[in-house]
Amino acid sequence: xxxxxxxxxxxxxxxxxxxQALDRLDLTVPAGEVxxxxxxxxxxxxxxxxxxxxxxxxxxxxxxxxxRDPWRDAVALHGRLxxxxxxVTLWPGITGGEVIDFLGRMxxxxxxxxxxxxxxxFDLDPSRKARTYSKGNRQKVALIAGLASDAPLLLLDExxxxxxxxxxxxxQQCIQDMRQDGRTVLLxxxxxxxxxxxxxxxxxxxxxxxxxxxxxxxxxxxxRTSITVETSEPLTGITGLAGVHDAVLEDHxxxxxxxxARLDEVVRRLAPLGVRSLTSTPPTLEEMFLRHYGDEAxxx
Amino acid sequence: MTGTIGLLRFMLRRExxxxxxxxxxxxxxxxxxxxxxxxxxxxxxxxxxxxRTIGGNSAVIAMSGPTPLLQSIGGEIVFEIFAFVAxxxxxxxxxxxxxxxxxxxxxxxxxxxRSVRVGRRAPTAAALLLAVVADANAGFLxxxxxxxxxxxxxxxxxxxxxxxxxxLVFAALTAVAAQLFENVRAVYGAVGFLLGAAYALxxxxxxxxxxxxxxxxxxxxxxxxxxxxxxxxPLLIPLVVSALLVMLAAALLDRRDFxxxxxxxxxxxxxxxxxxxxxxxxxxxxxxxxLVSWVCGLALLGAGYGSVANSIEQYVxxxxxxxxxxxxxxxxxxxxxxxxxxxxxxxVAAAYGVTSVLRLHAxxxxxxxxxxxxxxxxxxxxxxxxxxxxxxxxxxxxxAIGGGLGLAYALTVSDPSQVPRLAGAALTYLPAxxxxxxxxVLTVGWKPRAAAAVSWIAVAYCVVVGxxxxxxxxxxWAQRASPFAHTPQVPLEPLSVTPxxxxxxxxxxxxxxxxxxxxxxxxxx
Numbered sequence: 108x109x110x111x112x113x114x115x116x117x118x119x120x121x122x123x124x125x126x127q128a129l130d131r132l133d134l135t136v137p138a139g140e141v142x143x144x145x146x147x148x149x150x151x152x153x154x155x156x157x158x159x160x161x162x163x164x165x166x167x168x169x170x171x172x173x174x175r176d177p178w179r180d181a182v183a184l185h186g187r188l189x190x191x192x193x194x195v196t197l198w199p200g201i202t203g204g205e206v207i208d209f210l211g212r213m214x215x216x217x218x219x220x221x222x223x224x225x226x227x228x229f230d231l232d233p234s235r236k237a238r239t240y241s242k243g244n245r246q247k248v249a250l251i252a253g254l255a256s257d258a259p260l261l262l263l264d265e266x267x268x269x270x271x272x273x274x275x276x277x278x279q280q281c282i283q284d285m286r287q288d289g290r291t292v293l294l295x296x297x298x299x300x301x302x303x304x305x306x307x308x309x310x311x312x313x314x315x316x317x318x319x320x321x322x323x324x325x326x327x328x329x330x331r332t333s334i335t336v337e338t339s340e341p342l343t344g345i346t347g348l349a350g351v352h353d354a355v356l357e358d359h360x361x362x363x364x365x366x367x368a369r370l371d372e373v374v375r376r377l378a379p380l381g382v383r384s385l386t387s388t389p390p391t392l393e394e395m396f397l398r399h400y401g402d403e404a405x406x407x
Numbered sequence: 408m409t410g411t412i413g414l415l416r417f418m419l420r421r422e423x424x425x426x427x428x429x430x431x432x433x434x435x436x437x438x439x440x441x442x443x444x445x446x447x448x449x450x451x452x453x454x455x456x457x458x459r460t461i462g463g464n465s466a467v468i469a470m471s472g473p474t475p476l477l478q479s480i481g482g483e484i485v486f487e488i489f490a491f492v493a494x495x496x497x498x499x500x501x502x503x504x505x506x507x508x509x510x511x512x513x514x515x516x517x518x519x520x521r522s523v524r525v526g527r528r529a530p531t532a533a534a535l536l537l538a539v540v541a542d543a544n545a546g547f548l549x550x551x552x553x554x555x556x557x558x559x560x561x562x563x564x565x566x567x568x569x570x571x572x573x574x575l576v577f578a579a580l581t582a583v584a585a586q587l588f589e590n591v592r593a594v595y596g597a598v599g600f601l602l603g604a605a606y607a608l609x610x611x612x613x614x615x616x617x618x619x620x621x622x623x624x625x626x627x628x629x630x631x632x633x634x635x636x637x638x639x640x641p642l643l644i645p646l647v648v649s650a651l652l653v654m655l656a657a658a659l660l661d662r663r664d665f666x667x668x669x670x671x672x673x674x675x676x677x678x679x680x681x682x683x684x685x686x687x688x689x690x691x692x693x694x695x696x697x698l699v700s701w702v703c704g705l706a707l708l709g710a711g712y713g714s715v716a717n718s719i720e721q722y723v724x725x726x727x728x729x730x731x732x733x734x735x736x737x738x739x740x741x742x743x744x745x746x747x748x749x750x751x752x753x754x755v756a757a758a759y760g761v762t763s764v765l766r767l768h769a770x771x772x773x774x775x776x777x778x779x780x781x782x783x784x785x786x787x788x789x790x791x792x793x794x795x796x797x798x799x800x801x802x803x804x805x806x807a808i809g810g811g812l813g814l815a816y817a818l819t820v821s822d823p824s825q826v827p828r829l830a831g832a833a834l835t836y837l838p839a840x841x842x843x844x845x846x847x848v849l850t851v852g853w854k855p856r857a858a859a860a861v862s863w864i865a866v867a868y869c870v871v872v873g874x875x876x877x878x879x880x881x882x883x884w885a886q887r888a889s890p891f892a893h894t895p896q897v898p899l900e901p902l903s904v905t906p907x908x909x910x911x912x913x914x915x916x917x918x919x920x921x922x923x924x925x926x927x928x929x930x931x932x
Contacts, residue, residue: 157777157929157931160777160780160781162777162780162781162929162930162931163929163930163931164927164928164929181780181785182783182784182785183783185780185781185782185783185784186783188781190778190781192774192777192778194774195778196773196774196775197775198693198775199590199592200592200696201675201692202674202675202676202677204675204676204677204678204679205675205676205678205679205680205683206679207679208678208679208683208684209679209683209684209688209689210778210779210782212679212683212684212685213684213685213686213779213782213783213784214782214783215782215783232674232677233677233678234674234675234676234677235674235675236672236674236675238513238590238672239589239672249778252778262781
């Protein structure tokens with residue numbers, strides 16, 4: 108079972124009436140990986156996860172989860188995965204502790220020690236009725252219910268929306284522990300710092316299609332590095348170089364962005380000019396994100 | 408109070424769909440009762456007969472009102488229907504005020520409102536004004552219905568004002584309860600309890616020396632005696648009480664924090680009981696309060712019918728026109744009455760069955776089904792959990808109807824064997840009730856968006872066929888489409904098993920078909 112990828116999606120399409128939610132989506136998550144699933148609101152992240160849960164039936168395409176079909180074998184698979192929704196609604200008259208226990212039992216048992224430890228870590232009062240919880244506390248209930256399981260696969264759909272930074276770091280610690288244990292995590296998010304801190308690889312989805320996938324290092328390769336340089340010789344010929352953008356030149360100083368793939372050429376060109384100082388800022392996921400969604404230019 | 412009028416307009420807009428139905432319901436009650444009573448007791452002689460029969464029957468008085476009303480035909484109408492019109496208007500006022508005050512506060516919507524240029528008291532003031540507008544409309548429509556059916560204008564005006572006054576008391580009570588409790592369900596629970604107490608107090612007062620009726624808002628309205636003396640001064644009591652309650656609500660409102668109540672919500676269990684470990688446990692936990700309420704309500708309804716069963720023969724003798732409403736052409740008046748009331752109550756049990764099945768749909772659209780179905784719970788188990796509550800719950804509801812009917816009747820005739828006899832008779836309707844629940848399952852499985860509409864239309868259809876088939880002159884096939892028409896009307900008719908098995912089989916097929924749909928379709932809010 109552990110031989111194939113934990114999640115394998117190819118050319119998955121799903122539409123709701125006239126709305127094309129997923130359009131030939133591909134996504135592969137090897138077992139044991141923490142995979143970031145990034146995309147703006149409405150890009151199809153939640154639809155993908157619902158297909159993986161067998162709640163929605165795919166219109167077209169192949170989907171396997173732990174080697175099995177999530178639509179046909181939903182119940183058997185659900186014993187081996189834990190799911191945390193991003194928008195948690197609970198039963199108003201039932202306490203948080205009861206919800207955690209109930210979902211744990213329905214998943215096939217839960218580790219009481221881990222449950223109690225998580226309650227403490229997330230600082231949640233389990234004896235309060237769900238109607239009295241704030242959004243953050245409802246989110247904690249769903250998170251604890253999911254994290255308390257020892258399922259080999261976790262599907263997390265924007266699991267930290269509504270959590271404060273302190274709880275966010277508790278969550279990150281939990282995911283690090285899961286990585287240590289060799290469990291697979293699909294983490295849908297639009298909090299880039301979280302993804303940068305946790306994920307081995309990242310897929311970016313937009314309008315129901317995957318637009319990028321790879322390790323953070325690989326993705327950075329597709330992006331630009333910001334360079335500030337000061338040289339002893341006057342700087343000439345920089346603006347004309349392929350891959351250099353938005354250059355601001357004074358005679359001995361320059362600030363510009365360079366396609367990370369062409370960084371080498373540009374640095375070779377600078378070296379003979381006598382570099383006095385050089386700072387380079389690696390691209391953040393934020394910038395990658397902005398490049399994909401900020402402007403209308405879709406990479407294809 | 409800044410912003411009250413703007414909020415009132417907004418609230419009227421939010422309530423524009425539901426409100427007309429409440430008003431229509433209250434008006435229709437009076438309109439139908441007025442036509443029917445004038446037909447049956449229109450002559451002085453018939454009315455005198457009725458006074459004689461009912462004057463000594465405390466069960467009828469307990470269900471209706473004080474006997475001095477029976478002096479005129481208009482008073483007779485008020486006697487029979489006022490308490491129920493008052494209950495409808497009281498519930499309308501309660502839901503309006505509760506939803507717009509504590510309901511919004513609990514859901515967090517009120518926070519948005521209060522963050523703009525709106526005073527602290529404005530939402531409560533606007534909700535109360537909304538209730539005033541709604542109650543005034545109800546009173547006016549009742550006045551119109553009464554005068555249109557030929558009743559004197561003076562008494563009709565007093566009747567309309569009495570309806571308004573009763574509504575206002577419950578609107579003000581709800582405003583107070585909304586300050587006390589943190590969630591709107593507790594508010595409805597408390598006000599609903601007081602409404603039940605108001606009905607019970609006037610029942611005790613009307614059958615006794617009348618003193619207790621003066622503690623009941625419904626009693627205040629009835630004791631204006633419209634068309635039977637036209638006393639105006641009792642209207643002052645509800646007006647003064649409402650004003651005092653509104654002042655109390657305002658005082659409480661000024662002393663509490665936003666979102667808080669004076670009765671803090673109690674903490675619950677921090678771990679789940681062993682019962683909450685599968686789909687059945689969850690469905691039972693979610694539905695048990697509703698089930699218990701329906702069963703108690705239906706037992707009371709049955710007991711109400713049962714308490715007058717013993718005097719039904721005398722009543723029919725005095726009022727032979729009533730025969731046309733009884734099935735069986737009067738072979739056995741008593742059995743005909745028992746069969747009729749069982750059939751009517753069974754329709755209410757069917758309504759319960761539909762609410763129970765529609766819980767599935769509510770769970771799905773609210774997003775709460777998703778985390779459950781993301782565990783090892785199959786769709787079949789999820790369906791079976793809620794459906795088992797619906798099926799067992801309707802059986803319990805029918806047994807409660809028959810048990811209540813039997814118990815009340817058994818007490819009046821000192822014959823305990825009536826309890827199992829009538830409880831068993833009520834269960835004859837189980838296949839028909841299950842069939843309606845199965846229609847709900849079918850629609851939840853295939854057309855979830857239409858589920859509520861289609862299921863309620865099915866219930867309404869059976870009600871219309873059951874109550875008005877003859878009056879509307881419905882064709883035979885239209886009557887035969889209702890499973891209740893195929894159910895033998897025990898104890899009037901002998902029990903025959905074949906139609907029951909057939910209805911049960913259809914119910915099983917529809918349920919299976921519903922599951923087939925549920926298995927195939929997308930699940931999601």
